[in-house]
Amino acid sequence: MKLKEQFNQKGLRITKQRQIVMEVVEKHKGRHLSSSEIFELVKENYSGIGLATIYRTLPLLEKMKLLSKICLDDGCVRYEPYAPKEQEHHHLICVKCGAVYEVEADLLGIEEKQIIMNNHFSTQNYMVKLYGYCKTCAEEDVV
Amino acid sequence: MKLKEQFNQKGLRITKQRQIVMEVVEKHKGRHLSSSEIFELVKENYSGIGLATIYRTLPLLEKMKLLSKICLDDGCVRYEPYAPKEQEHHHLICVKCGAVYEVEADLLGIEEKQIIMNNHFSTQNYMVKLYGYCKTCAEEDVV
DNA sequence: TACATGATGATAATAATTATCAGTATCACG
DNA sequence: CGTGATACTGATAATTATTATCATCATGTA
Ligand SMILES: [Mn+2]
Ligand SMILES: [Mn+2]
Ligand SMILES: [Zn+2]
Ligand SMILES: [Zn+2]
Numbered sequence: 001m002k003l004k005e006q007f008n009q010k011g012l013r014i015t016k017q018r019q020i021v022m023e024v025v026e027k028h029k030g031r032h033l034s035s036s037e038i039f040e041l042v043k044e045n046y047s048g049i050g051l052a053t054i055y056r057t058l059p060l061l062e063k064m065k066l067l068s069k070i071c072l073d074d075g076c077v078r079y080e081p082y083a084p085k086e087q088e089h090h091h092l093i094c095v096k097c098g099a100v101y102e103v104e105a106d107l108l109g110i111e112e113k114q115i116i117m118n119n120h121f122s123t124q125n126y127m128v129k130l131y132g133y134c135k136t137c138a139e140e141d142v143v
Numbered sequence: 144m145k146l147k148e149q150f151n152q153k154g155l156r157i158t159k160q161r162q163i164v165m166e167v168v169e170k171h172k173g174r175h176l177s178s179s180e181i182f183e184l185v186k187e188n189y190s191g192i193g194l195a196t197i198y199r200t201l202p203l204l205e206k207m208k209l210l211s212k213i214c215l216d217d218g219c220v221r222y223e224p225y226a227p228k229e230q231e232h233h234h235l236i237c238v239k240c241g242a243v244y245e246v247e248a249d250l251l252g253i254e255e256k257q258i259i260m261n262n263h264f265s266t267q268n269y270m271v272k273l274y275g276y277c278k279t280c281a282e283e284d285v286v
Numbered sequence: 287t288a289c290a291t292g293a294t295g296a297t298a299a300t301a302a303t304t305a306t307c308a309g310t311a312t313c314a315c316g
Numbered sequence: 317c318g319t320g321a322t323a324c325t326g327a328t329a330a331t332t333a334t335t336a337t338c339a340t341c342a343t344g345t346a
Contacts, residue, residue, distance in 0.1 A: 008344080011291090011292075012292080012293095013291095013292060013293065013342080013343050013344070014343080014344095015292095015293065015294080015342080015343075016342095017293080017294075018293090034333095035333080035334080036332095036333080048294095048295080049294090049295085050294065050295035050296065050297095051295085051296095051334095052294075052295065052296075052297085052334095052335085052336090053293080053294055053295070055333090055334060055335075056293080056294085056335095057293095071214065071216040073214040075302090075303085075332080075333075076332085076333060076334090077333085077334090092264055094264075101263075101264070120244075120277060120278035121235055121237075121244070121273070121275045121276070121277055121278065121281075122275050122276040122277070122278065122280075122281035124275075124276070124281065125275060125276060126273055126274060126275035126276075127273075127274040127275070128271060128272070128273055128274075129271070129272040129274070130264070130269055130270075130271055131269060131270040131271075131272070132264045132265050132268060132269035132270070133264070133265040133268060133269075134263060134264055134265070135263040135264065135265065137265075138264075138265035151313085154322090154323075155323080155324095156311080156312050156313070156322095156323055156324065157312085158311075158312075158323090158324065158325080159311095160324085160325075161324095177302095178302080178303080179301095179302080191325095191326080192325090192326085193325065193326035193327065193328095194303095194326085194327095195303095195304085195305090195325075195326065195327075195328085196324080196325060196326070198302090198303060198304075199304095199324085199325085218301080218302075218333090218334085219301085219302065219303090220302085220303090287346100288345100288346090289344105289345090289346090290343105290344100290345090290346105291342100291343090291344100292341105292342090292343080292344100293340105293341080293342075293343085294339105294340080294341070294342085295338105295339100295340090295341095296337100296338095296339095296340105297336100297337085297338095298335105298336080298337075298338105299334100299335080299336070299337090300333100300334080300335070300336085301332100301333085301334080301335095302331100302332085302333085302334100303330105303331080303332080303333100304329105304330080304331070304332090305328100305329080305330070305331085306327100306328085306329075306330090307326105307327095307328095307329105308325105308326100308327100309324105309325085309326090309327105310323100310324080310325070310326095311322100311323090311324070311325085312321105312322090312323075312324085313320105313321100313322100313323100314319105314320100314321095315318105315319090315320095315321105316317105316318090316319085
């Protein structure tokens, strides 16, 4: 398989720990797991894992485009399975309750790309985060 | 003035510290200052200030819509002067070098609003963050 | 199988932020 | 203008997320 090559040609080793971290995040596709949440989930299958390994592994898997990092501004870094171009998505984040909604990437288009171009940004890889009030929170108090 | 009312009717007091924090952030409009950067700048005018006061004051001024909080995913919370609707702006953030570019809000429009509507988000107050590679970083290595 | 070295777990160290608490300053009231 | 109730402050301890260290272990190649 390709994964093994990808690791080996960089002198990296495929360890039990790395495999289980991948499995756990992929199993929870749709969620945005924090490092410590991933730590807890991995422990269920591999109780000996150390927290430091989690913190080493996640950025590594991100660099290898096996995971994506996302910060929801709640004080910790989160991860989700890497989505190939066809299934890219963006995020709507409620600044009050923290709810996260996902949006298919292809709903975004011309306008952002224009903005990105106008500002000397690459249109190849980008991600959008929209902050606002979800319907529930918008109703509660008049923003 | 209106500020005094806004404070008093909530039982809040206008202190020297709060005034100077406001002044400092407003003086640096266009930048996105971290709490500790603000701490250092405030000390120039009011050397006795305590760091705890900074951390208490900033969220308070944000809640009063005098400042805006922004997280650039570099491990700390940042603030900028609150921008009234007419001068709202959004942010482009380079995921590699961390450079931040500002975009006039009215360049964004139909498409985001549609997305927001489709996802039961309020169109009243929202902010966009675009993550990508700035021109320089996009050239350096082929992403 | 053996070994070179990359990876791990335990733990100490940082960095940002929050909680405590005794002393201080603000402001409504007289 | 005092004065007092109490909101606010500075110092500092405590938390939380993350990073650095280092001795030991395990992977993959020869
Ligand atoms: Mn997602
Ligand atoms: Mn800005
Ligand atoms: Zn909400
Ligand atoms: Zn860049």
